[in-house]
Amino acid sequence: MKTRTKGQAVFRFAQRSEQHVRWVCFWIAGLGLLWLWDLFFLNSPALSLVRTALFNSLLAGLLVVFFSMTLGWGTGLLVYSLEKRKNTLPYIVVTFVFNLIRSLPQIVGILLGYVLLTALIVQDILRSPFLQLVSMSFVVSLFVFLEVMDLIRERIAHYKQLDFFDAMLCCGIKESRIVNVEILRKNSLAHLVHKGVAVFGMALFLQCSIDFILSVGLSTEVSSTNFPATLGSMLARMDSKQDILAISMVFSDPSYVTSLFTRHLQGLNIAFALVFTLVCAYNIANGLVRRYHL
Amino acid sequence: MQRKITEHIGSLAFVAIVFAVLLVLLKQREAADRQARVKAVAPYLSIPGCDFGNPRDRALFNETLNLFRPASPRANDTLISAMESYRQSQFTDPNLKTGAGEQGLTWHVLGRLSLMYLQFVLVYGIVLALTFYGAQSLGIYRFVRMKQGRGSYLEEFLHLVSGPKVRGRTPSRIMEASFLLLKTFLKGAAYAILFSPAYVIGYSFKASFETDSLLFMILLGVVSNGLLVNYANKFYTLLATENRKGYVETALVKNLSGEFFWNAPGGIAYRSILSLPRHFPGHVLQHIYLNARHQYFPTLKEQASFLITGLIIIEMALNIQGHLCYELLQNILYRQYDVVLTILFGIFLLVKVTDILVDVRHHREGLRYENKN
């Protein structure tokens, strides 16, 4: 009876709660179930590696969000003030540089950044794994922050078009306060959170992709062993690749599907954690759009 | 518009100059590094009976160094590292490669790269067209479902399960609930594929299917990396935003159809979503679609950049030989920086050309809508 009531409560919660809340809970529950499954079926060295990789990837994603928000906010205000002052040359130079970064495929830019990071690691400048992770996140954020900058500029432009901006100026309120507090903090928080979720998903995808590519062997100097373990680097390991390759055995022998979840757990685990997180980030972002009419 | 075109051309010129300068600097540095490496280790290379490929000999050499120079362990370690570095460079020195192709950017290499580049452009063009079309179709489908008042299959399942029980209808309820659960599961699986990085899908199919083919690359480019689903979402968001605007209400007042059920009288036909060009005559969706499409078009620029990222990941991660990005990978490994920079410039050029074409077309369309034609 208690289980049934609890089940009904869960159903009612799932039905009534907002989409973004539902998907956050779903994400946490999904990773939790995965964790439980691993405890039973994955050997402890692999479990430890997977745990570290997942933690590093999530932490890196959050760091990318932090750096992107900071850079985006700062550069957004910079471009706004240059545009306002009709200071043509600095504005042209700055927008030229940003458009150049925008035109560069992100993976190429991040790859070049990783080459630089490797040089710093090899020269013992970046020693601690945490500092390496922070640097990796910073490199990724350099090719993602422009989305945040565009959002900041768009929000300021939106309110400048309305009477909002002028009405506040006429009341003697300082422009910096209008932009930073009234527009961005009070009226754009939902937009920024939504963008943060999207950036988190993008960061995870890019970082895992670059780690995977590095593992293919870009050079003797640039190697995934230089960097802290992430989901991408774990996926690139030979044993994980074998696990992913095993999926195609299901096409010829459907009964093999049960063995996949016990014998090929490491690779599947990582692939699932990655894809599941991306799907959840997408749905959380959509939920925020629906809830706040973004 | 002129300013935009000038900016695009300016950035192409800027990147070309930067790459040229980089190339010269890298070549000079490579030559200097090689000389420095050889200079550091030259006196020790010809020690009789010492094979630095043998770990025992390397260990003996290390201990000997520490015996003779006990006060400078760091210098000894540096020397060992230099020896190691010199040995590794023997493997990557293109001058020492045998049985391989030509070194550097020769006409023959350039010709080969050009063919690969054309193939890359072809794949890129097809994938871009398919995702542009597919994103709009999916976006419209999702929008129509939203207007039909239908939530996700999971929401419908929860609604069904928590609804009041009607006597005698339990078996059909169970069937319906099971069907909804199955649809939820299939939708989840579809999302998993659409969001999966290309290398995960590629490796999943590698053992059973030919994954080196152009067709597989195109399919992978379209369905993986979250490209299709994210841009479908963007288009859906534009449709939903336009739906809230006043002109839609006025269109309804003028008795344009606001019926969104499939194939109902005045409703939307499935084929109208898939047809090209898309028209929804006599329906408010025509108004909404026109505006969403106009705003969606410039996103092709960021879509192009993201798509190329995806194609690079596909070619590199799956080691597809004879393709441009695989060639890029190989040349980075063998430090053929002239080839690397040429390929990178070609990729950048592709993005820029897309940007220019999109800007020109959007500008022309904009002129018409600004009544400046």
Add this chain to the structure above:
Amino acid sequence: MDQFTFDIKIVADGKPLVDIRDFSLQRNRVTILLGESGIGKSLSSRGIYGFLDRSELTVTVNGLAYEDYLHTDQVRGIRRDGFFVFQEPSSHLNPLMTLADQIGEGSFSGVPGMPEVLRTLWEGTSGEDLDSILSIYPKPYRPSGGEKQRILLAMALEKIDMLPDSPTPEALFVFDEPSGSLDNQYRDLFLSLLLDRYRKRPFTVLLITHDYSMISRISGWHRDIMDKVQFRELTRGECGLAFHDFQPGTYTAWVDDLRRSAESRRAPHGQEPLLTIEPRLEVFGRTLVITKDPGGKIPERLAVPPGRMVFVKAPSGTGKTTLVKRVMGLIQEGAFEATLKGMPLTGETPRRFWQEQVWGKRMTMVFQHADEALNMHSTMRKTLLGLPLRVPLTSKGLSRLIGDLFEGSEAGVLLDKNIRLLSGGQKQRLNLLRGLALDTDVLILDEPLNGLDFESATKVISMLLRKMEAGMGLLVISHNEEIFDALAGADQTYYLHAV
């Protein structure tokens, strides 16, 4: 049945927005519906017509769930035979379709009469201008707001002309703020065209408006059908929303009172004006000229004396808002000369000067759209306490300030409520309070009575009069010409022309 009767309940996120019992309209009568903005007039009308979004709102009409209500014959009939002209004409025309395509689609496709109706509403404009307008894609400034409004009204009139001779009991024509963007000339023309059609063949009209001067117009020029016109007001009482009849005489008597009392309030001559503006100014490549005569022949320097109200009139789209923004230094391009308390203000005055010496200190402005001017994510308390006042507001001061425009019990409830949850009228009152709280020497008001019901409008005017008595100078632009003509008087009325 000789009336439309609706019980409407609209709920959003669990909060009731509208709960009206007996929203009734007499069939084949003209109902003028008054009431403050945001109280639920438009929302209820949209609900009746079937335009509400079911995914965001829970709506019941006459006890039926909205989905079921939409499938009733009544709604089908209303939508088939009637028409709805919405507020804010700018957003009701598709910017990516030509006007000609938009006026010729749906029930108007193949209808030959449409351009004629439109030409009638374009009276005073040459036919060529109308033809060129129809071939364009509508943009924010072309056609102007008034022109867009006329296009939408023309569609409604054409739909009336399409009514069959046989009785069409479900034909309901709703006009939501039809004169919002219209000058008086076109407002009066529209009323004539509508009521002429009504005289020929009665139909049901619901006209929602804050333009109380329509009352004077109808009672003055269409006296013959006054028995067919009912004036009703939707107000918020202790028991929720309720309709009651509005006596037209209440308004006309008040205006007469204003006119009489304005005569006695003439400030003594010889006082230095607080604000002066030279007659010619350039902005966005256009030249605007201020004159004393409606014909535009006598350019005159505009002067705002202390304790007086100056009223600037101009046809819609001329540039009244542009003028006041230029005067406020919000637009900083083009030639311009003014003085504020003896301080010169020109096109070269640096922004820093405006920030330190003018904005919120000696001069301020209350903008037209409270929805845009206020921070929707703030509260009344934070909005007022956050002002950079010379003497910070205490809680007593705050209560005194808001007590002028909000009732005691109402004020207590609203003070800490999120602004986006306030009604339109409440927002407009807050918008005005914010400007008045700064207590500057000059206050510029752009459509100060926008969205207010009669009671609130009288309170606002009283407050403005008190401020004038304390020496504040007011510069007003408004469509409520009847009211501000009475307050300003002919000697303080100027005209703006675009050259």
